[in-house]
Amino acid sequence: MHALFGKTLPELTELMAGLGQKPYRARQVFEALYKQRVGLVEDVTTLSQELRDRLTSEGFAIGLPEIAQTAKSVDGTERYLMRMADGETVETVWMPDGDGGERGDGSEAAEEESAEVVVAEEAVDGGYWSRRGNGRDRSNFGTLAEQGFRRATICISSQVGCAVNCQFCLTAKLGIKRNLTAGEIAGQVAAVLNRHRIQIGKDRINLVFMGMGEPFLNYEQFMQSVRVLVEGIGIPESRMTVSTSGILPGIEAFAKETMRPKLALSLNASNDVVRERIMPITRKWNIAALLEAVQKIPLRTREWVTFEYVLLGEVNDQPEHAREVLELLDGIRAKVNLIVWNPGPGIDYHQPKPADVAVFQKMLIEGGIATYIRRPRGRDIYAACGQLKRTVAEEKPQLVGISAAS
Template identity: 70%
Template sequence: MMAALFGKSLPELTELLTALGQKPYRARQLWDALYRQRVDTVDDITTFPAELRQHLTADYAIELPQMVQTAVSVDGTERYLMRMADGETVETVWMPDGDGVENTDDAEDSADHRADSRLTSSRKLDARGLPVDKRNWGALAEAGYRRATICISSQVGCAVNCQFCLTAKLGIRRDLTAGEIAGQVAAVLNRHRVQIGKDRINLVFMGMGEPFLNYDNFMKSVLLLVEGIGIPASRMTVSTSGIEPAIRRFAQETIRPNLALSLNASNNVVREQIMPITRKWKIEQLLDAVREIPMTKRDWVTFEYVLLGGINDQPQHAHEVLALLKGMHAKVNLIVWNPGPGIAYTQPTPEHVDIFQQTLIRNGLPTYIRRPRGRDIYAACGQLKRTVEPDKPAETLVQLTA
């Protein structure tokens, strides 16, 4: 395989080009081409002379992840199978108007969410899964889309083994590099012709893998996305199952996304049953680590809570959550469990979901229900599983409907 350019920092690019006898300003040109312009090939770097492009292509390639399959939900969500240079694959999700809970403390986002309208499932789509009469972001915005969220994977598979998650069944194959993590974003932005600075994009590191078990590559990808592509860290959220040492390390970072801790249970007994990682780090340890994160009055820590019927969805569980989070500047995102084959859980009843939410809200804890996106194409929370349609060639983009 050729060496990848995408994923290198500006100092790394400077070192590379200096070794080739180039002036330092060439590194800035390459940096801008990779991250601001998001070029696909070295030949697209028009600021470079032909001789330099030819020299680079002998040993280097951009190496963005390849979007080898896509599935399109009736709600407009798109799930992509992304292939890396070594053939490994992960899944990435595009949600045209978010899931209703990201940055819910942001007044501008909240106003946008109220104004959002979905594309109807009856609208004709082209081969890329985009409406035939609305093939770019600007047109989508005119149709009612004010923002979008990209859900990113950080590992091939996952080692955490949460019992309610399809990704856990894959086990762990390897970490993604910083370039492979940030490259998912670049590939999706290119597909939808997103203009950073004009169009509103949120990122959630909530796809396949545990970001804090791939901490260095995850944080390097954040810097590439902030300093290179130009997406503010305030519009990013990283979800962790609870890796205590990494949370404490995260608290020391100067540039960091918002944090979402996957709580999913109100006590250690239940949490250990559904999240075996609790045997290593108890809830109380995780909360102590979270409290080390410097926060302003505008900052919140999000706690995600997957509701499993009869397991963690009863009123007593809600009261235990209140006791755990008392005194914290926190909010809770409730996630009604998304079913998957071979997973022996059930969804809670709508009544139990409502009672749970209202119990938290009445006691002063802001609580939101995450709207399931792309459930019909296995793109919702906990459903990513490196899906390959057996009757479709890997190079074919496929459109699925419910």
């Protein structure tokens, strides 16, 4: 099977030329793939029946991933097991109203988040975060409004498994199977958009490349997926965030891109000793080298680099760690997202105490760094950060004492 989804307009133009077709045929296919998001070659009705039959007979197909299984959390989050053409699977997550990860990064998505009024304080998991109000006037929110949401975030995978081996992450236990193609990466988005009948340009959709895998270890395919999502589907890169564990060559290449999402660096420790223990990749590229590379990225007006920091109880969550983070990020246009560790079976860590989380955040804020706590989404279905592990329907999450916060 030769997948059409994931090809750029120049690639489609070359394909059509090889079939003896004029360039406008490539534009018709491009529109059908990305604007109409069709699922079958037969549905590209702007092409003649003869040409559709020829494409099919020569092994061409749209090639969108299949949503093989769905799990729904009590907080509305949905986790999808996405099956690729070769049978490999990855996980993709739909988060209605997001998880607050965009706050403070200078983007339009951040402004939307900040504009909402906190109408109720709710103690969730010991009081880590505030619950946002639902709002009343949804007249301008399209199909998302029909579902009762202001906006949504889709979390996308870039590899089958992951090779980075972060010790606190369930995905690491899978190891690495293979990279995803650009079409398989962007196709996850298209499949979810189709499921929820999303209208690009009307509904507010944010994308985070924070699912299974390390995007910068699949750099070329990741960047092509970004181009497809921007130029084809129509989601601006300012509404995308890519998270890296710290792949130095990838960060250096990313700094030179003219079209790029926002960057989130998974810091997760305040010094190399702790970071190497929980993120072995630190042995290859230490914190100083990563921060030097990040500072060479030409940030847009009001753009801030996000530093993600997973808080592990009594490992990296103490006041001395907060003081070291302040020293590391001094002079960098940075914001910090604190992530209270999401438990999983077979991982020997525990959550930080709520008081320690509060002190850590307070110290960073008082030190001049905008610091937010990301709301966990879908913990009860293994959909939260660090929990993606290709869970199948027969597996039942056993997270005793862990609530699913909204």
